[in-house]
Amino acid sequence: METVIEDVRVRKILDSRGNPTIEVDVITWNGFGRAAAPSGASTGTREVVAFPEGGVDKVISELEDVISSELIGMDAEYLEDIDLILKEIDGTENLSNIGGNTTVAVSMAAAKAAASSYNLPLYKFLGGNFATSIPYPLGNMINGGAHAGKHAPDIQEFLVIPKGAESIQEAVFANSKVHARIRELIQAKDPEFTGGKGDEGGWAPKISNYEALEIQARACEEIGDETGVEIRPSLDFAATELWNSKEEKYIYKQENIKRDTGEQIEFVKELIKTYKMFFIEDPLHESDFQGFAQLTKEIGDKCIICGDDIFVTNSEILKKGIEIGAANAIIIKPNQIGTLTDTYKTVKLAKENNYIPVVSHRSGETTDETIAHLAVAFSAPIIKTGAIGGERIAKLNELIRIQEEIPYARMAKLPER
Numbered sequence: 001m002e003t004v005i006e007d008v009r010v011r012k013i014l015d016s017r018g019n020p021t022i023e024v025d026v027i028t029w030n031g032f033g034r035a036a037a038p039s040g041a042s043t044g045t046r047e048v049v050a051f052p053e054g055g056v057d058k059v060i061s062e063l064e065d066v067i068s069s070e071l072i073g074m075d076a077e078y079l080e081d082i083d084l085i086l087k088e089i090d091g092t093e094n095l096s097n098i099g100g101n102t103t104v105a106v107s108m109a110a111a112k113a114a115a116s117s118y119n120l121p122l123y124k125f126l127g128g129n130f131a132t133s134i135p136y137p138l139g140n141m142i143n144g145g146a147h148a149g150k151h152a153p154d155i156q157e158f159l160v161i162p163k164g165a166e167s168i169q170e171a172v173f174a175n176s177k178v179h180a181r182i183r184e185l186i187q188a189k190d191p192e193f194t195g196g197k198g199d200e201g202g203w204a205p206k207i208s209n210y211e212a213l214e215i216q217a218r219a220c221e222e223i224g225d226e227t228g229v230e231i232r233p234s235l236d237f238a239a240t241e242l243w244n245s246k247e248e249k250y251i252y253k254q255e256n257i258k259r260d261t262g263e264q265i266e267f268v269k270e271l272i273k274t275y276k277m278f279f280i281e282d283p284l285h286e287s288d289f290q291g292f293a294q295l296t297k298e299i300g301d302k303c304i305i306c307g308d309d310i311f312v313t314n315s316e317i318l319k320k321g322i323e324i325g326a327a328n329a330i331i332i333k334p335n336q337i338g339t340l341t342d343t344y345k346t347v348k349l350a351k352e353n354n355y356i357p358v359v360s361h362r363s364g365e366t367t368d369e370t371i372a373h374l375a376v377a378f379s380a381p382i383i384k385t386g387a388i389g390g391e392r393i394a395k396l397n398e399l400i401r402i403q404e405e406i407p408y409a410r411m412a413k414l415p416e417r
């Protein structure tokens, strides 16, 4: 009885870019769940459609009644049934009728309502008592590409991971120290730097890719020495954004360099070796499964090779990657696939095949903290959710609370790289 849905409310709220997004409340007999959908800027073409034409307003005016009349009376605990109904209401493969952002917000709010009905936090409701490992935060330090202005580096994300941290608190503060040090190092290079940031809270400076790489490496080393925590650099190339399919080249506008697939693979390998990169995301464009497989085979034992736009949290697409050994990690973004059930299906498949699930934010976020709970529930060893900024720290601070709550909490076991 406790988990029976009594009401569903949908509203338009702001995201971190100032764009409208959807927030959903699910009210059960004995509980309440609220969740909001994020949105991407460098989206994969095979992601589900975020919103139907007409955007959030259309969803609210036309769909609120349909969704709530279907869900009222259902049991929020039966997440698979709820997600199935949402997909049935939509009726398309890519959720283009009601939008994947609509379904994901309802799906997450329903799960949170079910958890709350039992007086359980979401991570425990979904993950049970043995979900005790806390993910390492992969934090954004410098933003480029689609997440920053045109003078910023071409590579989308310069990230760091405090892999030597012994607690989430130590980890997030190590990241914030690196973030602050990077500002100083940028300022030393460019005295006119105003402290501008990109969409994910990383600095958006007018420096080259190589300058950014040098600054990133130096900051990791200096803060690592200061704190005694090993901190390793990482990158998200978001290479689909760099790929020009007509020329069949990756275009680095800033350096006026074009690289074909072979050159791109060599370039990525060189950066991994030079900077001891721990994690590289989307080094090749979203359709290059073979390139991913080659890179993984050649250097996947030295660095995590992670697929985002290539897999779009879709288990069927991941299967294709697994068959040929493309990547050894996968970004998990619930709104790429539209429901929690399908998100979990992908995480399960990844784990069964030794692909590391990396639960991730989007560039457009809200203060919704759900992904912190999902990362713990799924025992994901890494969460990618920025380093600073209100919508990023909402997740990081929630992890601090979760760690405090779990009696045997320990940092996740990271793969050796």
Ligand SMILES: C=C(OP(=O)(O)O)C(=O)O
Pocket (backbone or CB within 6 Å): 039, 040, 041, 042, 043, 044, 236, 238, 308, 331, 360, 361, 362, 363, 364
């Ligand atoms: C978070 C990312 O960006 P977006 O949300 O714009 O896809 C990413 O590419 O990993």
Ligand SMILES: [Mg+2]
Pocket (backbone or CB within 6 Å): 236, 238, 281, 282, 308, 309, 331
């Ligand atoms: Mg990415």
